[in-house]
Amino acid sequence: MASSLSLVHIFTILVTIIMSRFAQFDARTSLNVLTFGAKPNGVVDSTKAFSDAWDSACRVEDSAMIYVPKGRYLIGRELRFEGESCKSREITLRIDGTLIGPQDYRLLGKEQNWFSFVGVHNVTVLGGSFDAKGSTLWSCKANGQNCPEGATTLRFMDSYNVKIIGVLSLNSQLFHIAINRCNNVKIEDIRIIAPDDSPNTDGIHIQKSTDIEVRNASIKTGDDCISIGPGTKNLMVDGITCGPGHGISIGSLAKDLEEEGVVNVTVKKAVFVRTDNGLRIKSWPRHSKGFVERVRFLGALMVNVSYPILIDQNYCPGDSYCPTEESGIKINDVIYSGIMGTSATKVAIKMDCSERFPCTQIRMQAINLTYRGGAATTSCINASGKQLGLVIPNGCL
Numbered sequence: 001m002a003s004s005l006s007l008v009h010i011f012t013i014l015v016t017i018i019m020s021r022f023a024q025f026d027a028r029t030s031l032n033v034l035t036f037g038a039k040p041n042g043v044v045d046s047t048k049a050f051s052d053a054w055d056s057a058c059r060v061e062d063s064a065m066i067y068v069p070k071g072r073y074l075i076g077r078e079l080r081f082e083g084e085s086c087k088s089r090e091i092t093l094r095i096d097g098t099l100i101g102p103q104d105y106r107l108l109g110k111e112q113n114w115f116s117f118v119g120v121h122n123v124t125v126l127g128g129s130f131d132a133k134g135s136t137l138w139s140c141k142a143n144g145q146n147c148p149e150g151a152t153t154l155r156f157m158d159s160y161n162v163k164i165i166g167v168l169s170l171n172s173q174l175f176h177i178a179i180n181r182c183n184n185v186k187i188e189d190i191r192i193i194a195p196d197d198s199p200n201t202d203g204i205h206i207q208k209s210t211d212i213e214v215r216n217a218s219i220k221t222g223d224d225c226i227s228i229g230p231g232t233k234n235l236m237v238d239g240i241t242c243g244p245g246h247g248i249s250i251g252s253l254a255k256d257l258e259e260e261g262v263v264n265v266t267v268k269k270a271v272f273v274r275t276d277n278g279l280r281i282k283s284w285p286r287h288s289k290g291f292v293e294r295v296r297f298l299g300a301l302m303v304n305v306s307y308p309i310l311i312d313q314n315y316c317p318g319d320s321y322c323p324t325e326e327s328g329i330k331i332n333d334v335i336y337s338g339i340m341g342t343s344a345t346k347v348a349i350k351m352d353c354s355e356r357f358p359c360t361q362i363r364m365q366a367i368n369l370t371y372r373g374g375a376a377t378t379s380c381i382n383a384s385g386k387q388l389g390l391v392i393p394n395g396c397l
Contacts, residue, residue, distance in 0.1 A: 028063040031056055033073070040071020042100055047075050058086035068095040068128060076102040078111040078151065083120030083159065091120070095128020101173075105137035108173060109148030113155045120156070124163040130154060134173040138198050150174035150200070160184050170194070175202045176221070182209040191218045196244035198222035203245065206232050208260060215239055224249045225275070230290055231260035238266075243273030247305070250292055251282035252315055253329045259290035268298040274344070278308040281331060282315040285354075288328040295334045302341030308369050309336060311351040311359055311383070327354040333361045334385075340368040348376035349396050351383040358382040367391045 031053050034040070038049035050066075050073075057064035099115075101108050108114055114132055117123060132153050140147040150173030156162055160183040168191045169176040176192045179185055187204065194201040203219035206212055207229030216239045219225040225242035228235065228250045242248065248270065250262055272278045279297045283290075302308040313329060316322035331353065348369040353359035362385030369376050369392060378396035385397045 028065055029057070029060045030065045030067055032067045032069065034069060038068075038073055040069065040073055040097060042072030042074055044074060045076040046073045047077055047079055050075065050079055054081050054091075057091050058083075058088055061087045061089070063090045063092075064088050065092045065094055068093070068097045068099075071097045073097055073099050074102065075099050075114065076107055078108070078113055079115050080113075081115075081117045081120060083118065083123070086120065088122075090122035090124070092124045092126055094126045098129040098131055101132040101134075103133065103136070105134070105140065105150075105173065106148060108132065108151040109137050111151045114151045114173075115154045117156045117159055117162070120159045120162070122161045123159065124165065125154070125167060126163075127166040129168040129170060130172075131170040132172045134171040134194070134198065134201070137173045141199055152176075152178045154178070155180065156182050156185065158182070162186070163188070165189055167191075168193070171198070172201050174200055175205045177203065178205045178207075179209050179212060180207050182212070184211045185209065185213070187212075187214045187217065189216045192221055194221045196220075196222050202227045203242075205229065206235060208232070210234055212236070213238070217241070219245060221245045227251070228262060228265060230262065232265065233263045235265045237268070237270070239269045240267075241271045241273070243271075243275045243303075245275050247272060247275045247277035247280050249277065249280040249282055250295065251280070253283035253290050253292070254286045254288035254327050255284060257288055259288045261291040261293060262295075264294045266296040266298065267300070268296070270300045271303070272300065272305045272308070272341075273303045274305070276306050277310050278302050278305045279336070279339070280307070280310045280312065281334070282310075282312045283327045283329040284316065284323055285314045285327050286323040286325050290328070291330040291332070292334070293330075293332050297334070297336045297339065299338040300341075302339065302343065302369060304342050304344045306344045307347070307350055308341065308343050309339065309349040311353060313354045314352055326356040328357060329354070330357045331359040334359070335363045336365075336367060337363075338366045343369050343371045343376050346371050346377055347379045348393055349378040349380070351380040351396065353382035355382050358384060361385055362397055363388065364391050364397065365389050369393065
């Protein structure tokens with residue numbers, strides 16, 4: 001009898017646990033943007049409907065999901081999601097449709113961002129396409145007209161516990177994804193597409209942020225595939241295919257005298273196809289208190305890349321109005337390991353470091369870079385460190 005009672009008791013406990021789990025799942029409120037007036041025809045502006053859906057989600061004290069069904073939704077101006085007054089434990093923005101920008105580039109061009117998340121936490125952007133239609137603004141810039149700067153497609157600021165998963169970003173006016181002053185951000189399984197001549201369309205820009213992961217991304221753009229700005233700490237980039245574009249860049253640094261350092265960056269399993277650069281660290285020739293330390297470039301394939309390995313402390317695109325100072329950025333403890341492929345220029349490894357603050361503790365190992373099937377060369381100034389094992393081309397350190 002006692003045994004039967006104990007079994008009944010155990011069964012009751014199990015049922016209670018299972019039901020509570022289902023109750024937690026059911027507690028997640030689902031909000032369909034169509035019920036707020038969004039139109040999936042790509043003609044009627046749905047900005048207010050999305051904003052109202054966010055406000056409703058913020059009033060939910062448990063978990064909430066904003067659902068965007070299949071269709072094309074015109075978002076004609078900046079859509080700003082703020083988290084300061086949000087009560088929700090977590091919010092998921094699940095997108096099965098395509099969000100499109102207006103045909104008139106000036107409507108977005110005058111804004112800094114298209115979709116901005118400010119002061120949010122426990123927010124996930126899941127799936128969907130963002131088509132900013134940036135080509136008309138690029139044409140304006142190419143013609144030298146009086147054009148607006150343009151809007152970043154997706155920006156997170158002063159936020160933490162953020163996930164961006166399965167997103168496609170097309171033809172952003174400016175940066176595609178920007179992370180500023182954030183903690184604990186995961187960017188996974190994304191695609192970014194823009195032509196190689198589109199100006200300042202960085203794929204992912206990270207600055208003043210800590211504990212960031214970027215995994216499994218395909219980035220084709222007109223600027224840096226990933227740009228890593230001052231104040232970036234604990235960044236993991238894993239499984240990136242880049243090209244066309246300017247490669248993965250730490251910098252530009254030394255824009256300001258009082259500048260935060262870049263610390264503990266790892267880039268592994270990267271593929272670069274016909275990019276201007278591969279793995280690059282760049283700083284302006286200007287005094288600065290910034291620095292770069294503990295960087296690991298581990299495993300990369302270069303396919304006809306102009307500068308596979310590059311440190312440039314005299315960075316000045318266009319060579320006009322360049323600063324004439326020595327770069328104050330201190331670059332220390334950088335490892336290049338497992339890097340192979342082809343260089344589109346004779347100089348496959350170039351390190352142009354500051355005379356006042358030389359690049360120190362540079363380590364190279366397991367490197368094999370060729371130039372058109374033949375021998376490549378190196379060019380290194382004010383750089384010191386070690387070469388271990390196979391390093392081709394040799395003689396840089």
